[in-house]
Amino acid sequence: MKKECAQVVSQECLAENIYSMWLETGIAKNSRSGQFILVYPNDASRLLGRPICICRVSDDKKELRIVYRAQGEGTRSFTALKPGDSVFIEGPLGNGYDISDVKGKEVLLIGGGIGAPSLLQLAADLKRADTGRTTAVLGYRDSSLDNFLADEFKELCDDTVIATDDGSFGIRGNVIDAVKSSDIRADVIFACGPMVMLKAVASLALSQGAEAYISLEERMACGVGACLGCVVKTKETDSHSHVKNARICTEGPVFNASEVEL
Template identity: 30%
Template sequence: MESKDRKILFNEVAAPGCFRLGLEWRSAEVTPGQFVMVRVSDGLDPLLRRPFGVYGVHGGRGKNPLKGNVVELLYKVVGKGTRILSARERNESVNVLGPLGNGFPEAGKDEKVIMVGGGMGIVPFLMLAKKLGDGLLLYGARGKSEAALAKDFKGTACRVKVSTVDGSVGAKGLVTELLEREITKDSVVYACGPVGMLKAATKVAAAAGVRCHVSLERSMACGIGVCLGCAVRAKTHGERENRNYMMVCSEGPVFDSEDIDWELL
């Protein structure tokens, strides 16, 4: 993990209100699910870095999809920091800390991976799909333009099923309803997206008796386990006995869904 100025290679519209940011990065190696903290401005406002998952790593010499010279982020403009970032131009630099966090664990030999992404929750799964060489992505998009991001998975061997609440693209309804239809006894579920979706995915996986790992989002100030601002309440059982809180930045962002106290999230 390092903190460095990274040259912007591209910062272009991917969908309305959503951008792809390419950063020069000599020999990056990233585990799917890891994230970076970006200082979006050279000045003091905003002071805090903003966290973003890694969408892709490109330009490596070999065929390893997790290594390369360009780190790509995919971000939605939701407030001041992301608005400032969207105005940054090619050849400028931004200071970036990372890669940070743990990433998704390996699936068992006989487990079939189902990735469940809601909105920007699709981000960690492009690298994971490339790494796995197969798998199923269930993508809950907000509408047609967001659903178009699914075409990024065309170069992978991963099957993709899209759902939208209004049925304008793919299946009509919630992505967790798709999960209920697709899940089997040999599935393992990896989920990333809004908390409501993660809770529902956890319930569906528990009902099917399979493992579920979720990537959590919290507001983050430091990204390295120092400020304690990203704490979530842990369930006190198993390995985490006697632990009340877990830090999303340094112990996550990916957790076994059984370790989280969902009532307090």
């Protein structure tokens, strides 16, 4: 893990308040799907880096892509970055998705809103892995989000199903409604999205007898394991804290859903 100055290669607005940015950085070399970086606002009054997951790594491993929602002051400041600008980033952080055991399996990716970017590099990796079939189910609030990244998932997955809360695009309802109404069955589920969605994914996995790996994108501070500001309750005792806790930034952000209390 290292902190370095990255160069902005491109920045594009994908939908209302959703931006895609490619960064040239040595950090790309060791990055993999499900890991994240801390992106530091250039304004020194905001000291903490913002955790943003690695959405894509370029084939030559020289560039990283992030897709982020401009939400608070830090992420809003990133929208002003232009090609050629510099930005400090730190990473790669966290454990990432493990796809060593997907051979021949039915794999389901479930992304809710801004959770979808976490799964795009995974979809690319799975395309090269020998899975049985890979299906993506993506949930959006409404069509104002333009189903960002949906076309890219369609290129990488065998099947991509879209759900919108208001039914303005795809299936009306949430991602779980879409899985059930499309009768999708899985051996392994990878999911990222709001906590309420991840709880429903954990129940879905239990009902299907599937393994579920969920990426928790909860509030963080230091991002590097020092402050305990990001703990999640675990079913087993953690080797670092010796209590039933794990640090999302260090032991996660990806956990087996059966190992954490949601």
